[in-house]
Amino acid sequence: MISSFRFRFLVLAVSVVFGLGLANQSEVAPGPDAPVELRCEYLRNPLGVDVPKPRFSWVLEHISRGQAQTAFEILVSTQVRAEKGDMWESGRVEPRESPQVVYAGKPLESGRAYYWKVRCWDQDGRVSPWSQVARFDTGLYSRSDWKGSWVSGKNQVRKEFTVEKKISRARAYICGLGYYELRLNGRKVGRNVLDPGWTTYDKRVLYVTYDVTEYLRQGANAVAVMLGQGWYKSTVLLLQMNIEFEDGQKSEIVADSSWKTMSGPVIEDSIYNGETYDARLETSGWDRPGYDDAGWSSVSVVAGPEGELCSQMMPPIRVVDTIVSLNMTNPTAGVYVFDLGQNSSGWAQLRVRGPRGAAVKLRFAELLYDNGMINRENLRGARAEDVYILKGEGEEVWEPRFTYHGFRYVELTGFPGVPTVNTIRGRVVHSAVEPTGSFSCSKPILNSLQRIIVWGQKSNFHSVPTDCCQRDERMGWMGDAQGTAEEAMFNFDMAAFYTNFLRDIRDVQDEAGSITDTVPHIWGSRPADPAWGTAYPLICWYMYQYYGDRRILEEHYEGVKKYVEFLRSREENGLVKFSYYGDWVAVERTPGSFVSSFYYFYDLKVLADMAKVLGKEEDVKKYSAIADAVKTAFHKEYFDPKTQSYANGTQTANTLPLFLGLAPQPVRGAVWGRLFDNIVYKNNSHLTTGIIGTKYIMEVLTAMNASDLAYDIATQTTYPSWGYMIENGATTLWELWQLRQGPSMNSHNHPMFGSVGAWLYKALAGINMVPGSVGFEKVRIAPQMVRDVRYAAGSVRTLRGMVSCSWARDEQTIKLDVSIPVGSQAEIMIPRFNLRNIVIREGGQVLWDGQGFHSGVEGVNKVEQSTAGFEVRVGSGRYVFELTGQ
Numbered sequence: 001m002i003s004s005f006r007f008r009f010l011v012l013a014v015s016v017v018f019g020l021g022l023a024n025q026s027e028v029a030p031g032p033d034a035p036v037e038l039r040c041e042y043l044r045n046p047l048g049v050d051v052p053k054p055r056f057s058w059v060l061e062h063i064s065r066g067q068a069q070t071a072f073e074i075l076v077s078t079q080v081r082a083e084k085g086d087m088w089e090s091g092r093v094e095p096r097e098s099p100q101v102v103y104a105g106k107p108l109e110s111g112r113a114y115y116w117k118v119r120c121w122d123q124d125g126r127v128s129p130w131s132q133v134a135r136f137d138t139g140l141y142s143r144s145d146w147k148g149s150w151v152s153g154k155n156q157v158r159k160e161f162t163v164e165k166k167i168s169r170a171r172a173y174i175c176g177l178g179y180y181e182l183r184l185n186g187r188k189v190g191r192n193v194l195d196p197g198w199t200t201y202d203k204r205v206l207y208v209t210y211d212v213t214e215y216l217r218q219g220a221n222a223v224a225v226m227l228g229q230g231w232y233k234s235t236v237l238l239l240q241m242n243i244e245f246e247d248g249q250k251s252e253i254v255a256d257s258s259w260k261t262m263s264g265p266v267i268e269d270s271i272y273n274g275e276t277y278d279a280r281l282e283t284s285g286w287d288r289p290g291y292d293d294a295g296w297s298s299v300s301v302v303a304g305p306e307g308e309l310c311s312q313m314m315p316p317i318r319v320v321d322t323i324v325s326l327n328m329t330n331p332t333a334g335v336y337v338f339d340l341g342q343n344s345s346g347w348a349q350l351r352v353r354g355p356r357g358a359a360v361k362l363r364f365a366e367l368l369y370d371n372g373m374i375n376r377e378n379l380r381g382a383r384a385e386d387v388y389i390l391k392g393e394g395e396e397v398w399e400p401r402f403t404y405h406g407f408r409y410v411e412l413t414g415f416p417g418v419p420t421v422n423t424i425r426g427r428v429v430h431s432a433v434e435p436t437g438s439f440s441c442s443k444p445i446l447n448s449l450q451r452i453i454v455w456g457q458k459s460n461f462h463s464v465p466t467d468c469c470q471r472d473e474r475m476g477w478m479g480d481a482q483g484t485a486e487e488a489m490f491n492f493d494m495a496a497f498y499t500n501f502l503r504d505i506r507d508v509q510d511e512a513g514s515i516t517d518t519v520p521h522i523w524g525s526r527p528a529d530p531a532w533g534t535a536y537p538l539i540c541w542y543m544y545q546y547y548g549d550r551r552i553l554e555e556h557y558e559g560v561k562k563y564v565e566f567l568r569s570r571e572e573n574g575l576v577k578f579s580y581y582g583d584w585v586a587v588e589r590t591p592g593s594f595v596s597s598f599y600y601f602y603d604l605k606v607l608a609d610m611a612k613v614l615g616k617e618e619d620v621k622k623y624s625a626i627a628d629a630v631k632t633a634f635h636k637e638y639f640d641p642k643t644q645s646y647a648n649g650t651q652t653a654n655t656l657p658l659f660l661g662l663a664p665q666p667v668r669g670a671v672w673g674r675l676f677d678n679i680v681y682k683n684n685s686h687l688t689t690g691i692i693g694t695k696y697i698m699e700v701l702t703a704m705n706a707s708d709l710a711y712d713i714a715t716q717t718t719y720p721s722w723g724y725m726i727e728n729g730a731t732t733l734w735e736l737w738q739l740r741q742g743p744s745m746n747s748h749n750h751p752m753f754g755s756v757g758a759w760l761y762k763a764l765a766g767i768n769m770v771p772g773s774v775g776f777e778k779v780r781i782a783p784q785m786v787r788d789v790r791y792a793a794g795s796v797r798t799l800r801g802m803v804s805c806s807w808a809r810d811e812q813t814i815k816l817d818v819s820i821p822v823g824s825q826a827e828i829m830i831p832r833f834n835l836r837n838i839v840i841r842e843g844g845q846v847l848w849d850g851q852g853f854h855s856g857v858e859g860v861n862k863v864e865q866s867t868a869g870f871e872v873r874v875g876s877g878r879y880v881f882e883l884t885g886q
């Protein structure tokens with residue numbers, strides 16, 4: 001991409017220097033680069049696409065500023081190299097506002113490979129080169145495409161088969177519950193672990209598609225599967241391989257009663273408790289052809305789970321990183337403790353030599369006692385212990401398959417001989433969502449905060465967003481999920497992950513519309529606490545805001561409406577008051593009924609907004625009117641004119657009404673005054689909020705022009721604060737503001753206080769959307785240059801391309817480096833502080849001085865002065881502004 005960009009720049013430069021084409025410059029002026037970042041249903045070259053009309057997106061880059069795509073052309077073909085789209089030739093199409101384009105070709109067929117490419121026209125009518133070819137494979141569209149049966153037996157199953165002819169293409173479709181490891185001819189297929197994702201199995205089960213062309217060969221083959229308990233707590237398998245031959249014929253290998261089964265070396269596996277593996281039970285060659293399985297029993301054909309089979313269209317769980325231990329200690333005879341230096345989710349890889357039958361035990365912990373032994377009091381009922389029994393054949397390297405732990409420390413006992421620091425490696429395991437954001441600034445404590453947010457967040461992506469990854473819980477708690485969703489969307493590409501999670505939420509909805517505290521539902525209640533249930537409307541809405549995903553709104557509109565109607569059925573005098581957790585784990589409690597009523601209003605508002613996008617005018621009117629009535633009831637019930645505060649006057653109590661405009665204009669100033677006093681004077685610029693108040697208080701401080709105060713809060717190092725966690729050695733966020741290490745509820749890896757991550761991006765790096773805009777089409781760059789912060793930088797890879805802002809300042813200069821993707825527009829706010837005689841340059845060219853705005857800088861449309869500074873309007877491109885003054 002860079003090289004083609006350089007090449008065309010060179011052509012332009014050469015033609016200008018040598019006078020070639022000077023008379024006809026438009027011919028050589030470069031158009032857009034070939035589109036990049038081609039995605040189908042948010043994924044790169046996905047296999048198993050099971051929607052009939054998938055959506056495509058790509059990113060355009062352009063040497064010129066202020067550019068937009070004015071048209072595109074897509075070809076979709078069954079042939080890799082086809083110059084013609086035998087499935088779809090879109091012709092030249094003018095795009096609508098969505099960053100995604102919906103397939104509109106011939107009906108796609110089940111289980112086929114398709115190839116696509118795209119080119120685009122820019123604002124001046126110049127066309128880009130064609131993109132590289134991307135591909136997608138369709139999944140099995142209907143249940144009747146599955147030819148085999150669900151089978152069940154012991155935890156290893158196998159089947160041999162002969163392939164008579166040369167293979168041109170082969171796909172495996174597999175659902176092995178709780179977890180599976182698929183092996184072909186002695187090799188593990190793909191890199192997924194703890195697969196498939198956990199769902200409400202009687203509603204929806206996920207199957208996974210692999211390209212196995214390279215794993216098979218003409219002649220004898222063996223397919224073998226190891227099965228683990230996972231969340232299903234039992235083992236069943238459905239598998240089908242569709243093989244196509246070079247002569248055009250096809251054949252299928254499917255799970256059925258002819259498959260054989262046997263117990264393997266995994267003798268116990270449990271997510272919470274760990275895995276026990278007896279390597280003496282390994283049967284060499286069981287996953288290759290030619291193995292004698294005469295002693296194995298036959299599998300049974302079983303009914304299988306009731307849920308609909310759906311393709312797993314999200315990033316799978318993988319081993320995404322390996323950590324070398326920082327150190328190893330030997331606190332007491334025979335006990336070795338490894339410190340990975342980082343709390344995370346996953347497991348340990350063990351390297352050992354020793355006698356056959358020696359049993360090595362690994363136990364996992366987040367904490368240490370002062371004597372150097374591991375402290376596991378906060379794991380509650382999770383045994384978190386793996387055992388490896390040696391086969392005694394030279395060096396043995398082992399890691400578990402069907403469990404995971406949340407830990408920083410590993411205790412090793414039963415080790416034959418003396419281990420070294422290299423005996424244990426940490427394996428970081430979570431859903432492999434792509435990182436899309438970065439943030440850093442001149443304050444080390446905030447960089448540490450960003451780091452513990454990111455580690456806490458990613459180690460809690462386990463096909464659903466979990467609350468924690470160490471104790472006997474690891475649930476999709478919805479309050480935690482909604483509170484962290486925006487932060488997660490800045491840091492990671494969450495689109496496909498949340499698309500799946502929203503279906504998980506829909507799967508738990510009952511006839512009455514109620515949903516549950518955790519999804520899939522194991523812990524907590526039905527109906528969900530309204531502050532937890534709000535994850536359904538809110539994550540739908542964030543998907544629309546951040547990714548422009550209108551289809552999500554269409555898919556879930558009825559579900560969200562039913563949920564809101566359920567809340568309405570619980571209305572008492574215009575409010576919804578039932579609550580279990582409210583502003584959970586706050587230092588100062590706020591009444592739960594108040595928090596529930598706030599979310600009732602919020603959900604009504606989001607429903608009305610969804611209706612508006614979808615053109616459902618009747619519903620817009622209906623739910624806006626109900627929301628207005630709730631607003632009145634809310635103020636009447638909770639506002640106390642004497643104290644000029646809401647409810648009991650806590651930080652959360654006065655934050656929530658300010659955030660959503662529930663506080664009427666005449667009292668806003670007074671309520672803000674009470675909130676300010678509470679933070680600054682009563683609490684010495686510390687928070688007393690739980691996870692709900694914390695999410696909104698930072699936003700309210702930005703809206704109230706109190707970013708200095710927000711910064712003071714964010715950089716505190718005394719209790720209660722994020723800095724207090726960092727000062728006490730946190731490498732992931734804690735569940736509580738308090739430092740606790742006993743048997744009570746105190747996870748040391750709980751992402752829910754990480755909502756402040758969105759504030760780092762929005763306030764300090766200044767990356768926002770113009771209100772009402774979606775998918776970063778209209779960007780607002782407004783960095784808060786607070787206190788003594790000297791620089792900050794943030795970037796977010798959006799569906800349209802990179803949005804970034806980095807700034808630096810000293811007494812008389814502000815530098816601002818901003819990138820806006822092709823097709824987006826931006827308002828950029830450059831503060832003026834108290835400077836006079838201000839001159840603003842862009843790339844050295846004067847843009848503003850005593851005489852006002854100088855037009856003529858490419859891409860800069862306007863500069864306007866306001867009291868706080870300068871509003872600059874630009875189109876796409878990279879801009880380097882410098883403001884100087886005295």
Ligand code: BGC
Pocket residue numbers: 467468473477478479480581584752
């Ligand atoms: C979980 C939380 C969750 C809460 C709700 C806890 O046990 O770990 O994160 O939101 O329960 O009460």
